[in-house]
Amino acid sequence: MDIRYSTGPKDMQRYTTEELRREFLIEDMYRPDAVTATYSHVDRMVVLGIMPVNQTLSIDQGIDVWANFGTQYFLERREAGTFNLGGPGVVVADGQTFELDFEDCLYITKETKSVTFQSKDPKNPARFYLVSAPAHKVCKTTFISMKDANKRPCGDAAASNKRVINQFIHPDVLETCQLSMGLTKLEPGNVWNSMPCHTHERRMEIYTYYAIPEDGAVMHFMGQPQQTRHLVMRNFDAVISPSWSIHCGCGTSNYTFIWAMGGENQAFDDMDNINVPDLR
Numbered sequence: 001m002d003i004r005y006s007t008g009p010k011d012m013q014r015y016t017t018e019e020l021r022r023e024f025l026i027e028d029m030y031r032p033d034a035v036t037a038t039y040s041h042v043d044r045m046v047v048l049g050i051m052p053v054n055q056t057l058s059i060d061q062g063i064d065v066w067a068n069f070g071t072q073y074f075l076e077r078r079e080a081g082t083f084n085l086g087g088p089g090v091v092v093a094d095g096q097t098f099e100l101d102f103e104d105c106l107y108i109t110k111e112t113k114s115v116t117f118q119s120k121d122p123k124n125p126a127r128f129y130l131v132s133a134p135a136h137k138v139c140k141t142t143f144i145s146m147k148d149a150n151k152r153p154c155g156d157a158a159a160s161n162k163r164v165i166n167q168f169i170h171p172d173v174l175e176t177c178q179l180s181m182g183l184t185k186l187e188p189g190n191v192w193n194s195m196p197c198h199t200h201e202r203r204m205e206i207y208t209y210y211a212i213p214e215d216g217a218v219m220h221f222m223g224q225p226q227q228t229r230h231l232v233m234r235n236f237d238a239v240i241s242p243s244w245s246i247h248c249g250c251g252t253s254n255y256t257f258i259w260a261m262g263g264e265n266q267a268f269d270d271m272d273n274i275n276v277p278d279l280r
């Protein structure tokens with residue numbers, strides 16, 4: 001488990017590119033028949049990359065659950081959301097089987113003892129992106145497809161940010177403890193997400209970017225609004241955004257990303273909006 005301790009905004013002002021990447025960027029998440037895990041002390045969110053090829057993988061594969069969580073099993077005191085970003089796959093949660101195709105999502109409740117992941121075709125493996133947050137009550141494990149998601153079209157072509165925010169794990173769709181997750185798709189020819197940008201002092205956020213061409217990148221902007229920095233993101237990289245940091249990106253072409261939030265509340269529009277002229 002890759003442990004990331006919380007970083008304050010003052011420290012970040014002096015970080016080199018490498019230090020910034022080591023603190024906030026999560027790379028190389030999908031390795032054949034392996035689970036990669038990052039534990040962020042920012043709101044105690046856990047990010048997994050799960051790529052079953054020939055094997056069935058358990059959520060806790062390679063993780064010392066007792067040492068990291070002090071519990072008997074991974075979801076004893078946690079909830080999770082997973083999106084499949086690869087070929088067709090199957091998730092089995094305490095005996096319930098869910099088939100997840102590309103961009104399908106599964107919310108998995110606290111107290112689910114066994115969660116396993118499989119690919120249907122080893123030549124086109126599934127790629128499960130999973131985010132887990134501490135949870136205090138049992139909700140309902142629920143499959144959510146793109147058609148079930150709450151749609152929020154926004155932006156416009158003149159500002160190069162025409163996109164649809166698809167809210168999957170969101171209070172309008174299902175009940176969770178604190179986790180919310182969704183998928184934002186930029187239309188062709190549009191490159192900016194979340195600009196004008198925002199922070200939300202009451203929640204942290206994690207983005208993972210994909211549908212980025214091999215020779216392309218998304219410049220992800222972070223930091224306090226008056227002290228911005230950028231990280232160069234490649235396909236399937238993820239980035240941790242503490243509550244004090246903006247989180248927005250500009251790509252070399254259009255792309256898609258998944259956002260995940262945890263913290264004090266689940267009010268999606270509870271953002272501290274920042275005017276572009278105020279950015280530094």
Ligand SMILES: O=C(O)C(=O)C[C@H](O)C(=O)CO
Nearest residue numbers: 163165184193194195205259
């Ligand atoms: O494109 C966007 O704008 C977003 O998807 C914004 C994120 O969902 C977000 O930052 C929510 O706080």
Ligand SMILES: [Zn+2]
Nearest residue numbers: 198200205247
């Ligand atoms: Zn946000």
